[in-house]
Amino acid sequence: MNNSQSKNRATPLPREGKRGGVLVEKKYLLTFILVTTLFALWGFANDITNPMVAAFQTLMEISAAKASMVQFAFYGGYATMAVPAALFIRKYSYKVGVLIGLGLYAVGAFLFIPAAQFQEFTFFCVSLYILTFGLAFLETSANPFILSLGDKSNSTRRLNLAQAFNPVGSLSGMAVASFIVLPNLISDKRDATGQVIFHGLSEAEKANIRLHDLAVIRDPYVAIGLVVLVMFIIIALTKMPSLKGEQDGKTSAHTTLSRLWHNSTYRYGVGAQVLYVAAQIMVWTFIIQYADRLGINKATAQRYNILAMSLALSGRFIGTYIMKWVNQRRLLALFGVGASLCTLGAICIDGIYGLYSLVGISLFMSIMFPSIYGIALENVRSEDTSLGAAFLVMAIVGGALMPPLQGHLIDQKVIFGWPAVNVSFLLPFICFVCITIYGYCTYKLRYRN
Numbered sequence: 001m002n003n004s005q006s007k008n009r010a011t012p013l014p015r016e017g018k019r020g021g022v023l024v025e026k027k028y029l030l031t032f033i034l035v036t037t038l039f040a041l042w043g044f045a046n047d048i049t050n051p052m053v054a055a056f057q058t059l060m061e062i063s064a065a066k067a068s069m070v071q072f073a074f075y076g077g078y079a080t081m082a083v084p085a086a087l088f089i090r091k092y093s094y095k096v097g098v099l100i101g102l103g104l105y106a107v108g109a110f111l112f113i114p115a116a117q118f119q120e121f122t123f124f125c126v127s128l129y130i131l132t133f134g135l136a137f138l139e140t141s142a143n144p145f146i147l148s149l150g151d152k153s154n155s156t157r158r159l160n161l162a163q164a165f166n167p168v169g170s171l172s173g174m175a176v177a178s179f180i181v182l183p184n185l186i187s188d189k190r191d192a193t194g195q196v197i198f199h200g201l202s203e204a205e206k207a208n209i210r211l212h213d214l215a216v217i218r219d220p221y222v223a224i225g226l227v228v229l230v231m232f233i234i235i236a237l238t239k240m241p242s243l244k245g246e247q248d249g250k251t252s253a254h255t256t257l258s259r260l261w262h263n264s265t266y267r268y269g270v271g272a273q274v275l276y277v278a279a280q281i282m283v284w285t286f287i288i289q290y291a292d293r294l295g296i297n298k299a300t301a302q303r304y305n306i307l308a309m310s311l312a313l314s315g316r317f318i319g320t321y322i323m324k325w326v327n328q329r330r331l332l333a334l335f336g337v338g339a340s341l342c343t344l345g346a347i348c349i350d351g352i353y354g355l356y357s358l359v360g361i362s363l364f365m366s367i368m369f370p371s372i373y374g375i376a377l378e379n380v381r382s383e384d385t386s387l388g389a390a391f392l393v394m395a396i397v398g399g400a401l402m403p404p405l406q407g408h409l410i411d412q413k414v415i416f417g418w419p420a421v422n423v424s425f426l427l428p429f430i431c432f433v434c435i436t437i438y439g440y441c442t443y444k445l446r447y448r449n
Contacts, residue, residue: 023158028149031240035149036162038098038142041105041228042135043169044176047284047309048220049074049128051177051302053403054288058196058298059187059213060121064289068407071281073125075399077132078139085140086390087253094145095240101137102232108134109225116218119210127221136393143373144389156328156374160320163370167313174309176220178302185213188298256384260391265442269376270391272438276368278398279339279431282406282424283361284308289410290358290421294351304355308362315366329443332371336436338364343429347422354422361428368435375442402427 024032049070057067089097108131115123146162147155182188186209187198198209260266284305291301315335322331342364345357373392380388409415409424416423 023150023154023161025150028241030238032146032149032162034235034238034240035098035142035145036165037231038101038138039162039166040169040172041224041231042138043166043171044173044224045105045131045135045169046074046173047170047305048173048177048181048224050281050285051174051182051288051298051305052217053285053407054292054298054301055182055185055188055213055217056121056124058198059185059210061199062121064407064410065404066407068285068403069125070128071285071403072400073129074132075277075281075396077129078136079394079397079400080129081133081136082140082390082394082396083387085137085393086387088137089141089386090253094141095235097137097141098145098235099232101134101141102228102235104134104137105131106134106225106228106232108132109221109228112218112221116214119214131221136396139393139396140386140390143370143393144377144385147374147377147385152378156371156378157320157323159370159374160316160323160328160367164313164316164320167309167316167366171306171309171313173220174302174306178299178306181216181220182299182302184216185298187213190297253387256387259381259384260388263379265378265445266376266380266388268438268441269372270395272372272435273369273376273392273395274398275431275434276365276372276398277396278402279428279435280365280369281399281403282428283343283358283365285403286406286410286421286424287355287358290346290355293419293421294355304359308359311359311363312366315363316370319367319371327443328367328371329375329439331367331439332375333436333439333443335364335367336432336439339368339432340429340436343425343432346425347429350419350422358425361432372435372438375439402431 053064053067053070056062056070057064060067085097085101088100108127108129111127111130112124115127142162143159146159150158187196189197198206201209287305287308288298288301291304292298296304319331319335339361342357342361346354346361348354349357373389376392377385377388406424406427409427410421412420414420
């Protein structure tokens, strides 16, 4: 990689060694806490939605590829709204962007009420699409906001700390899915041989079960919608600091886009983020299908998802601590190697140990999103930050594009004599290899210059 923006290059950090400085200054502490809470809110939405792919597949009697349109709608909302959100924030402020995001989040959540009533799969996808309009506003606002709350030399560590609370929300979403939603889905009841009973019932019996199960799916979204409304009120009433780079409308969007394009670390960072989100969603969405082939029901399989998220949460705190001594670029490359090896285990090992390898990937995914985000924006001018952040949030579209392809592979049942669900994890393996290369190359570039 060649970074042509040498004039914007940050002062090189020490090769190794402890980096000092206060992560969050006292004057920013309340803002940091409130904004960090938002990371948990979108984590909940992300990870209560992932297991719904398998639930809709059974309940609506559709293919894995079609059921994964849940993810296409969910992450497609990010792709649609991230840049408009950034342009809005350029004109107004991070705080207004957060409030718009919370409002759209609540609207999408409450649309689950009519969606369940009409029993339309497409209606659920539309509801999720609107909900993620809100998440796009939240992420486009919150991530650069956190980076701005203090010394730039600590910005990636600060973002990793804030992002550590994203898995807290994700674990909450998974717990609700695992202990409240999935066990109460009548459609997932199985006979003594492990086969789903639902498919052999009459149409009238299926209709009654759908009415019940869709209400079970609906209720957690309505509940989180109410929580989001409370957060909207709290943030609306709280005074937040106006920070440099928050309003950067004096620079034209065309000029900003040109500078971003010629910043190779940023440009390849967007690509790395697309691949990371794609890999993350594939790993967490299809754990259930992987376990299902081993005869494990959805509710039990979801507990493996919870274990995976627990590893991600632990890894993020551990990774944030290690970054006091190890450069985040180098750590990203090392964690990329770990994720790649675990993914190979999930592909090559047919059985419970393959499932353990699949779960283990999450430990190494833990620091990837905030690290790629922070590295990509490290040398971006302050007036370009909001639009630069938008494309990194828009990169979440990777979660919309790749899961349907993996679902199509899984639907083949067997590929070259090997279980298709195992083979399908070649897709995240390729993603992790590319992320490893990005971490390694940016690390070498940093110290070569």
